Amino acid sequence: MTLQPEDFWSFYEWLFRPNAFLESALLQGIVLFVLAILLGLMVGYVISAARYGPSEGFYAVARVVRDLVRFDLPGTSPRRIVALARLAFKEAIRRKVLFVVGLFVVGLLLAGWYLNPESDDPARLYISFVLTATNYLILALALFISAFSLPADIKSKTIYTIVTKPVRATEIVLGRMLGFVAVGTMMLIPMGFASYLFVTRGIRHTHLEVTEVQELSSGRLEGETDYIAGHRHTFSIDPDSGGRGLTDMVRGHRHYVIRDEEGNFEIGPVADALKARIPSYGDIQFYDRQGNPQDAGIDVGNEKIAEGYGNAGISRLVGVAKGPRRIEHGYVEGGTLGMAEFTFHNVDANQYPIRIPLDMSIRAYRSYKGDIETGIRGSITLKHPTKPIRSVPITFYVDEYTVDEQTIPLRIEPDVSDAASEEMLAGLVDEKDGTVDVFDAFVDEQGDMIVQIRCLDSSQYLGVTKSGVYLRAGENSFAWNLTKAYISIWLQMTMVIAFGVMFSTFLSGPVAMVATFVCVLLGFSAEQVYDTRYYIDAGIERGGGPIESMIRILKQDAMTTQFDVDEVAGKVIKTVDAGIVYSLDAIATALPNLPKMVGTAEYAASGFDIFGALLGRHAAATLGYCILAFLVSYFFLKSREIAA
């Protein structure tokens, strides 16, 4: 997976965006809050003014605000909240929502028809299927249970019995939300277990026999396993390893191979398939063929995905930031001074006691076919950030579309070809084998080290991104990673429940559900709305807004041609469209970034640890939206009480 700029920010960076406060989440939250409150107050005033006249209306609104601040918020009792939560819980269970779990299990059973175990990376496919299925099912569940409860109460007028208990409006709303979240959590847990079992069982297979084995002159055994589930492994057993060996990495996993004294081979179960790597990313700097630094690598003409507007926050809404900001693969030219330089931080011996694992996801591009059978070669060179000390290059062949696990040894030979570096290395070089300690030679006082990636074949190119090359600082357990993905799903569910309850306070059941569904849908289509708005702003013909698109479809015109209507009509349509798109844009910016949250599954599927800041971000956003929904629900519930 290629991480986007926003995936690299720590929690503090995301919240405050130093040097770019206009794009920060804090600003977005503040703006949303303020606007929502202002809008709410204004709408409330207008409605009360319509009912009671201007001055009476103002007092009505002021009274609600005073009630909230003076009585209801301080007087909210957790005991009553819990009681209402239990009520909501029981009600939901009685409505037989548990069948969603049954639906999930049925889905898992039928998944075998649609998932191909012979794919190149079955673990990834299975995990992403299971997480996406859970995600959408839980969102649908949240939609259904949250939207119907309050309106049912209001319609059957049992709300009065509750309200006169006395139960405050805050408690009603919070109790409902909490109850539904509890139901959802109760269902998420078995679904989580079922998913884990499904994934581990789905990738499980055994190779039964060894089809060919040969012994090399050094005593090393090399052989091949049989062909099971669409693949086979080659393995090797070193002579002094006591008959234990490893297969190669095929389809994202390997097996242990054990040979006993009688010469029988036993191939162990699947190993290393499900992991959660903890990457340590570095800063990337590209250099062109003359060795001059460049902003980005060479663009070899791959098609680009039109996404990446959302990470600019409010600044995009007001028009300050323009265009998508997306990390694409930057290519370095082979056989020249071109290279990609990664500056890694926190490189110290405690982190990497045995070796420094360097994982690479690199793409290759050939400008001429050359030798078809040999891959493109690249090299890894270590360098000190400030001093001109570099190591001897480590060569590798490009392995595309997998994570190529390279190792930087702790001791490596330095490049002593010029006098300056030789001077600086004096005293560090070991007399016997001419190597230096990596931490002594190439890491500076701040703990930074530079790794340079070059392409060795002339006129061929290697493509890297910032997240493509990293030091693997450690690994977490897969089960915990899956749990974190489920926590992210839980957060999304909480948000949708909050929205559902909010809408259900002033809309009837089905309408509230539709309104929540529309919010979710708009959240998922946000990037497309941003994209349309970007092209409208830039004046580039790309199909335009809804009305223009409809006309183009009916006339069977292309997206990029001139809009073929007469002048006045064209102007009117474009203006109305701009208005529609801008308001959609505003609403979409106000809504939670659901695609990003759903994208947390991608981390688990690709085998990367979901880092704490990511969950922290989701939690902060969820908290913010829940508070907002709570306030809005309170106001609407109060106003209905008054009306009733």
Added chain:
Amino acid sequence: MRTTALRRKLIYLVAMLAMLVPLFLLGQPSSGSGDSGGQLTEMRNRFNIAESDLGEISPASETMKLASLGMRGVAATLLWNKAHHYKVAHEWDRYKATLNNISLLQPHFDKVWEHQAHNLAYNVSTEFDDYRQRYEMVREGTEFLSKGVRQNRNAPRLVWYTGWFYGSKMGMSDEKIQFRKLFSDDEVLHEKLLEEGIAVDSPEARGPYFKPDNWLVGRLWLRNGYDLVDSGVKIRRQTPLNFYETGPKWRIKHAEAIEDEGVLDERAQNAWQMAAQDWQEFGERSVPTTAAFTIKLGQLDELVRLKALRLEEFRKLTGEEMPGIENQWQPDLIPYAKKAAPEDRMRAMELADQIMDIEERRVKTEGYRNQINYPYWDTLTQAEQEERTVKARRLIYEAEKANEEAELDKAIELYEQAFAVWAEIFDDYPILTVDDSAEDLMRSIRRYSVAIDSEELADDFPLAAFVEMMGTYDQVSSEAYELVRKTQKERAEKRKQELAEQERERERQAAEEMEREREARQKMKEKTEATKMADEPDKEEASADEANADEPMDNEAEVDEPAAEEDTEDQEVMPVVEEVTPDAEVQSELESSL
């Protein structure tokens, strides 16, 4: 208030019942026996488009179609969009998964299978750098297509397309050497093909190293398509000419491919012979045309002869000379027919009709032949299957190798031998000057002139005329080509006679040889009976060796020329072939003498 509500409900109920009736008439499923079922079922049976008629039933597909709740089109559109998104993001696994899902929703839409299989094999495969991953993607494409074939039994175009993939993608791409080798070693795919009904283990599918060859396997697929059409399924969305032409073409391509890879002995000859056979078989096939009649491409001569015959008779009846009428395009003979004597007029009109009919067929046949260059391929296969041509190619191959290894003397000698043989070949088959190999030959001539370090070629250079004809652009001009085409036919006939002559000569010589031997043996017998000396084995072996002078030499020469990758296999196979022949000959001689 309650009564209006009740009335409303009653109205709804009645409306629903009323709508049930047409629904039942239309959509009642068949209960198994002949005519049961509503109109839709009956139509399905009549047009043979029920699920079971179209191909293998896939329960996953039916489930998915049901689960889309009537919005199958929307679901399919979303999936196509998603597939494109994954392709742009280079997410190959998910791309393949999405394609599988699309094929579940739209299994009978041919274009789904064609387009996405093409996508996998041609577009996605090139995104990989490693040739083995490219091959896997090409294989994914062909397997995807095979799935489509299973679910659409009445779609000969899909079968043709699969055969096309095996041939053109694996055999004509930049990675053809690697793909061909990977295919011949891909036992897993071979087993899958056996299950599909492609006889991968038959001699028809095996190449020169006794492993399946992609061209020949593609041809087997195409023949499956031909069988399908022969059994009554119509060819849809494709020109029949193009449909039928590809099968024999793949044999030709196979022969060219193995010659490129260095197989230049009787295996190549055999391949060309089979190709010639296939091509002639194609000439005998009835090809549907855009007119109302079918034609046979190989029957042009027959039509011309028939037309001449009828014209003769027509001329006699009408008494008109009508000079040049044979060369007119669609001449109108009816006015001439009316000039015949009254008692002959009937016959004359008949003849006129017949002549015009034959003329139409002739025009169509000639047009179709020109479309696919039928005579060219016909002659090419004849020319290439001769031992002389294989020898010429072998000499060039060895000369090029010697040139690369900087053994200039050997190279020059081999070049000169090769050019002499090629000159002979061009004399008999000038059509070969338009072939791709003629351009390669020009390049060899260039390299030869570099080797002899002189721009000017000798005066008696055998290919002087050829070099001149190729001109400055290394391509034969179109007028020269036309001339060549016209003279080719006579030359081909002449060459055939020559070859027959040679064959007779050889037989005569062999017969004389045998006669002489028999007499010698008689004498020997008398001598041994007189002297009891055991000289026979030596003499016979000597004579046997002389008679087979040429063959072992050829075989030994072949050992030196393995192609790049097939080194080990060559060494394994060649000695076996070489040893068998002389031994057998000697053995049989010995046996006959005892």
